[in-house]
Amino acid sequence: MIHSKGVNINDSSPSLEPHFSLTASVNEIKVKKLIMDRFQGEVSLNCLPRTSRIRHRTRHLLDSNSNVFNHGMELLRSRAKTEEADQKKTQSEGVKQRETPKATSTPSSSDDEWEKVNERGKGSGGSGTGSSQTRESSFEGVIGFFHPFCNAGGGGERLLFAAILATQRRYPNALCVVYTGDHDASKDQILNNVRNRFNIELNAARTCFLYLSTREYVLASKWPHFTLLGQSIGSLILGWDAVNLLVPDVMIDTMGYAFVLALSKWLFPNLPTGAYVHYPTISTDMLSSLHTEVSSGQGLNAGLGKGTKGRAKQVYWELFAKLYSWVGGSVDVVMTNSSWTQNHVSTLWSPARKKRGKKKAISVVYPPCAVEELTAKIPVDAESERTRTRNLLYIAQFRPEKMHHVIIDAFNAFLKSYKHLIQDGPTPKLILVGSVRDDHDEKRVYKLRLQTQEIKDHVQFVVNAKWPQILDFLKSSSVGVNGMWNEHFGIGVVEYQAAGLISVINDSGGPKADIVIDIDGKPTGFRATTPEQFAAGFAEALSLPADEAFAMRQRARKSSWRFSEQVFNDAWTGHLETLVELAGPQSKLRR
Incomplete structure (x- = not known):
């Protein structure tokens, strides 16, 4: 048994x-x-x-x-109280013990890089006010965060721990439990990584990690065929693993495993569930991309819908989309990271949610972007304009969907086609900054280096850079590049803007819909799709008259303030309060 x-x-x-x-x-x-x-x-x-x-x-x-279950719950609570008592003893004499931690934040290297959270003031962690705020803050339930790869160090993990920080500020007596499969990292190691990578200081006593033993079933390598369906089935196995460890009072998925929430709701109908969706598992854009040309840059499956095999793939994806729509209809509270994601998730989930009586609308909750840190450390003024190089900066993990090869081709085309722009000064360099997760990523970087042999003197690879080095690149570069098709949001693009870079982005997804938009009726960057269009965008950005370039940098920085951490904190807390209200005043394990 x-x-x-x-x-x-x-x-x-x-x-x-x-x-x-x-x-x-x-x-x-x-x-x-x-x-x-x-x-x-x-x-x-x-x-x-x-x-x-x-x-x-x-x-x-x-x-x-x-x-x-109950014994484990009591042990968790007991240990939390013990740790809190130990923390109080270690405080310097005369320093009042705070129930929740502060965090200072440094921005991230990319949407999926090391990303850091700025300090928020006391009292900013919730939308409730007055006596109701005090009363509801006494919630002592267990809030579960389903994130099997919590130690990966990417943008999704930054969001996870920023959300836990906001949760601990709002409900300091709650216990935040993270379901993870990172058996190679202890609690102390994970929290140290969170502190070092994101500069987020959590209340360790109220943070717990439960280790899942079946994470292998959600790996793409486990399902070489029918991967989407296989990984979804695997997530059910992983979800069963999670509820066997502990059934929380509130279950929140922050990594995109909608099937886990459906399983939790099916087993425990009264268990409040929430989803923060970074990217829909399948979308209408994915379906349409099967019939586009590979050269269009529309993802890894572009052009694969031709022939008998392609038509079969189309049918398979359409059937999976219906299944995905059905499971999404069970989630009580749905948050998305961009209006692009919101539109696609709403198209798929809203009909099923309406049938099940889910009245709360699917909302956009932008990820926290530390624009305060960048604006404080990187000036955008006449002096900074004289010190900026003409370099192009692309910060992104070395993963296939980041389309580094397209950007390299585009930069090569730029050097060949726009020689007149580089005759009077130093030749611009393309700086590729990103993290490497495993051997596959290392091989990918090796292949990219081979691709740049013709222009190797003008391309720089920076692997696993530390934040101070990344900050220097942001401060000295002129153009920020994003090549991913249908990037779900694009924290890296926000950081380009906050640092005063002129962005040249893929004309799709969150960067197009939410970030690189007109401010005061004027552009904040350029958009492109093909290598030729990117090359033209690089040329436009680098050939702007000095006064126009300076004005665009200022507009870009102004635009970045729409994604402040305070906006995230307030929005997250409001949705969390809804889930806690659904849990009831005296939450118990739901069976």
């Missing part, structure tokens, strides 16, 4: 989370025997619809471990 949700409090174990690690082992034979013994003779269940019987029996199976 599913047993021994062993609660380990051994801080010295290197392979386990140092304070709490709830692990599950499954004995298949015992599970089968348990099911046979438990449900033999339950004639009354036969009167229920088949799906209701399955749900009842599944929840009954989970109930068999209720003592372990």
